[in-house]
Amino acid sequence: MRPLNALVRESQKVSLRAARQSQAIVIQGVARVAGQEKVERPRMIGRAWRLQLSLVGRLAGDPAQLIDSIYVHAQRLVSLNQEFTHRILEVLDDDEPPVREPDSRSNVIPLLTRRGG
Secondary structure: OOHHHHHHHHHHHHHHHHHHHHHHHHHHHHHHHHOOOOOOOOHHHHHHHHHHHHHHHHHHOOHHHHHHHHHHHHHHHHHHHHHHHHHHHHHHHOOOOOOOOOOOOOOOOOOOOOOOO
16 A cells, blocks of 8 residues: 555544544433433423424424435535546546446436537
8 A cells, every 4th residue: 555545544544533432422412411311400401402303303304314315415425526536537547538427326417428428
């Protein structure tokens, strides 16, 4: 593995580990505020939290489904950007680059559907 690739992979591992740790801290805090753990807190905070969840449920339906749909959209954007950057590399590398079909799992519109199109 080339030194820069190793550095990139190591920094990715570190950032993912930091994200996971910070998420765990937030989950612990939310659990405390929501009243799932016995802590000294004003009762109003727990009620306000439940009221907000209830309001989200009435406005948007199941919060889990809403979150899933947002992340499906984000995954499509990431796939589209990945295809875009690969296509740019192909254009820079070749006089007549081949048209790459997107990964069928990404469910994105290809940049070019056919040559000259």
